[in-house]
Structure formats: C-alpha cells, structure tokens
Amino acid sequence: MGKNIVEKILENHLLSGSITPNSEIGIKIDQTLTQDATGTMAYLQFEAMDVPQVKTELSVSYVDHNTLQTGFENADDHKYLQTVAAKHGVKFSKPGNGICHQVHLERFGKPGKTLLGSDSHTPTGGGIGMMAMGAGGLDVAVAMAGGPFYLNMPKVVNVILKGKLQPWVSAKDIILEVLKRLSVKGGVGRVIEYSGPGVKTLSVPERATITNMGAELGATTSIFPSDEVTKEFLKAQNRESDWTELQADDNATYDEVVEIDLDALAPMVAKPHSPDAVATVEEVGKIKVDQVAIGSCTNSSYSDLMRVAKVLKGKTVHPEVSLVIAPGSKQVFSMLAENGALADMIAAGARILESACGPCIGMGQSPSTNAVSVRTFNRNFPGRSGTKDAQVYLASPEVAAATALEGVLTDPRDISVSAVVEMPIQFKIDDSMVIEPNDNPEAVEIVRGPNIQPLPVNEALPASLSGKALLKLEDNITTDHIMPAGAKILPLRSNIPAISQYVFSSVDEQFSARAKENDGGFIVGGHNYGQGSSREHAALAPMYLGIKAVIVKSFARIHKANLINFGILPLTFVDEGDYDKINQDNTLNIDNIVAQLDNSTLTVTTDKGETFQVAHELSSRQKDIIKAGGLLNYTKKQNQ
Secondary structure: OOOOOHHHHHHHHHOOOOOOOOOEEEOOOOEEEEEEHHHHHHHHHHOOOOOOOOOOEEEEEOOOOOOOOOOOOHHHHHHHHHHHHHHOOOOOEOOOEHHHHHHHHHHHOOOOEEEOOOOOHEEEHHHOOEEEEEEEEEHHHHHOOOEEEEOOOOOEEEEEEEEEOOOOOHHHHHHHHHHHHHHHOOOOOEEEEEEEEOOHOOHHHHHHHHHHHHHHHOEEEOOOOEOHHHHHHHOOOOHHHHHHOOOOOOOOOOEEEEEEOOOOOOOEEEEOOOOEEEEEEEHOOEEEEEEEOOOOOOOOHHHHHHHHHHHHHOOOOOOOEEEEEOOOOOHHHHHHHOOHHHHHHHHHHOOOOOOOOHHHOOOOOOOOOOEEEEOOOOOOOOOOOOOOOOEEEEEEEHHHHHHHOEEEEEOOHHHHOOOOOOOOOOOOOOOOEEEEEOHHHOOOOOOOOOOOOOOOOOOOOOOOEEEEEEEEOOOOHHHHOOOOOOOOOOOHOOOOOHHHHHHOOOOOOHHHHHHHOOOEEEEEEOOOEOOOOOOHHHHHHHHHHOOOEEEEEOHHHHHHHHHHHHHOEEEEEOOOHHHHHHOOOEEEEEEEEHOOOOOOOOEEEEEEHHHHHEOOOOHHHHHHHHHHHHHHHHHHHHHH
C-alpha cells in the first residue's frame, strides 16, 4: 500500500509507537522555533533541564511579538533571549528581522524535516514540505533538549486542488473555502495534505498562506508536496541544496478526501468573529470600512505586498480609511524599498509598520470604537484587535487593498489593473540580523531583567480533587479568552504572578481574584475549548491560580497538551447533557483520583448530590505526567 506524505515523514522520524490511527507516537524533532511572547518561558524551562546545548539540527529564537517598547519589560526579555540563545546553541533573530514564520520559510525551512514551534502558526512551514507543528513552550523546550515530541497519530485529510485560480482570487480564498467547509474544529485530530493538479499553480508563499491559516481548522498541521516549485523558491533563496523531492505515492490512501475547484472560487472574507464565518465579498456587500491592515504571518510575503503595491500605485487611500502595512521580513521590506513598491504604498497614504506581528496580536493599531477593520490576518476573535466592539473581517491582500481605496468592502475584480506578480529569480539575501550562538558558551552570562520571575512549578496530584466551578463557558472559547494578548498584557509573559491577574479578564474581570479566594477550583466549558494560539500561558497561569481540572465537551489539541504539561487534568463529559447539571460556584469533587485514572472514566460528585461521568483519554505516559504534577516534574523524575 502506498504512503502519503505525512506517513513518510512520521515513519522517518518515529521514536516510539506505531503509525496506527489515534495511537500515541513519539517523533524526533529536527528544528525548533520560538518567538518572544512564548520564548522566554520556553528557555526558562530549557534551563531547568540542565542541558548545556540544544540537541536539534537547528533552533532559532525570533523576536517578533513584543517589539512595542513602552517600558523596560520587552527590551529586558529580548536581552535575556539573545544571551540564553548565545549560551545554549540557538540562532537569534533580532527585532526587525521579521516574523518568525516568514523568516523561517525564507531562510531555514527544509522539506521532509520536522519543525516544532512555540506558536500555533508554525504549520506555515508545511508550505515548503515540512511536518511543522505548533506546541506549548515546554514541549519545545523538551525537543531542544533532545526529547521526543508526542502526539496522537492524526487522520490525514487529502484536499485535492483542481483547476487554477482566476485573476484577483488568491490563496487566502482557498483556505477560507476550506474553513467554510470544515469549520474551526473540523481539523482537530487531523493533518491536511494538499494534492492535485492545482498545487503546481501555487507558489511557495501561496502554499504557506494556506498552511498558516490551516491552524484555524484546529488541525495538527497542513502540508504541501515538495516539488519543482519548491526547488525554484529555495534556489531563489540560495538554498537549492536544502531541497529534496517529497510526494505522496500514486496509490497513497487517506482517511478523508475533499475536492476544491480553484476555477470556481471568488474573493471571500471571514466575517466577525470567527475564521470560519466565510462568505464571498459580493454576498457581504459594500459595507463601510474604517481601517485596513495588511501583513501578519499569513499574508506579508514579497508577492503579497507587490500585488498590494500594484493596486495602490498612482491612487490615494480613501480619506475615511486608515491603511497600515507591515512587511513580513527584512528581506521583503528591503526588496520593496529597492524596487519602488514601498514608495508607491507610501505615496498612496499607507502607514508602514516594522516587520513584526503588530496589529495581529493587538500590539498597536487598534481600530476606533465600533469600527469595521478589514485585515489580512488569520484570526478575528472578539477583542483580539485591542478594541472590544470592533468588527474584524479577514481577507486577502487584494481585497484589502481595493477596500482601502474605495472605503467600502470591495471585490478586487472591479479594479482595472493587472493582478500578475512574478516570483523573483533571486531574493535579496542578508542574514546579518541573525546572530549565531557563541563559540565559547561558558563565557556567556545570561542577562535576566527584573520582569523575569522564577518558573512556577506545580505539585504532585493529590489523593482527591475538590473545589468550586469557578467559571462556566460556552463553545469555542479561545486562548485569547483565557489569556489575552495586547500591548498591556504581553510584556508580562515572563512574570506569571503578574500575568495571572488577567486570566479570563475579557470574560470575567473577577475570575483571578475569585480563583485566589477559593484556592483554585474547576473550569467548565463547551466544545473546542482552547482553540487558537499555542500560548501555554493559558494553562500555566491558571495552574498558578490553582486550577485543578478543566471539564468540557471537547478540547483543541495544543491547549489540551498544555494543560497536561502543567498538571491540570483535561476531562470531557461522557454525556454532554451533564454540562447542564453544573452551575458556576457549584462545588465539584473527584475522590480517589489517582486510582480512578486507571479507568477510562472518572466519577464527579456535586454539592447538589448529583454524580456524572467524565473521560480523560490520557495515555499511560500522560497519566504519569498528571500524577507528577506536570511535564517538568515528570522529566526531572525520569532523569534521576
């Protein structure tokens, strides 16, 4: 029987388990990446493992999130990251060099390799044929220390692309179509593997847009073949030697198949407040728009921004629209500056931002009150823009640029300019902002500012769990709900006592205080709990507040793994109707918890005298991690 691409890569990296459906496997990780919002904690965790040098083929520490320096905190964290990277064998990408996923695709990604990143959009690397996955920082720290990365063997969904995109229809529209069909939880437990004749019509940056936003499906990752298109991209990056062909066998089998006719697609948007609330631009109509933001790791490539420049050239942004543009990397920024495209954008009235995540994570450029903001980003969760009542639409760069000129949501097919942008034969290569690790690591002194607090560590699982249901939530609670981002909160990522004050602050401002008053407790929720970002702070900060277990209808993959990593028990209702038995402030009890873990289900009792069953779905290894109080305790115990 033939093999698909996912099976080939996993079999080549398999350290434990077997490639059978839903079984736990451990795989070797070739490369890792971190970014500064999650990286400080990842490197504190790596230091706690007492491993002198990283054991991966390549590890890169990027600074792209916390670049707004309104106080000492972010700059201090950057200094810590640079010195800890120098000491432990990690490359350091300085602020201004670009967004981690864009830079990694350009300069470091290799087809057929595994990449683990402490950012949920790490699957961007699938555009170049990598098995690239997002994870919590602790999982990345373990991988840097040479440990396996564990996951349940995912199902593989084959998305067959047929035909060719029409002018002004883009890769963003392809992934929006996939989201429309599968939803934000349709990829859970799955890898999306693209194939078909339409693949060869897509450049590597276009493929990367699709795999990047595949994270919004809840998928483990997404991946394209490595073919002649991949080879040409790497050749243009002076990295042709990194290329290897990677294709599925002709008789490869898949768990599910989806077909998309590229010829039939039209420009689309995701409406507020979910990436799967997809409609065509024509269906939404010409709504008035206040802000347009172009960039992010989804749509900030050279070819994306060249198309934007073509639309804007010789024209002027609508007087009632604020347009901001952020090139994805120093490479892109430099090339736009040298060929005149940057001047065209500025002349049109665009405000140019640094090469960083910026508005995508609420780090500046928040819209005005009740504003409509059209963004080329990947998420439009409520409040993520920094303005609670903003209406955020997700769109392609072409739709965004046309909209900026017209002042209303606009189909770019109505604009009479050419949509064609040729990929460069040679990209501008300048890696001077990537700092190599020190050749004499013993001489490096790691600099720790006052914002970097000691790493909190959980205690071993007690004999029983008892506490209040501190919060009851609905479906699709995101990690933005649990641990908000933005310019006020992100600088506290290295200070868990401080950042814990903001847990669920956008949902219930009293949650943190209530958790402390009750010495922790339980969280109850609906389906797809923890979707979105890989930020482990959404598990680490609740652990610090004493959260003992989370009981929901279903979990998003990365967040469930993060809960386990920090010793919080992830439980699901056996009968979803039991969700209605629990009210906020009810007391819940799970007696003989250690013994009950040996079963697939546990019994929960309430202060109303009711009982119900919950499932844990933990592997034997994960049970031991929970019993130890988290992965760090478990790892230390294994090394004794």
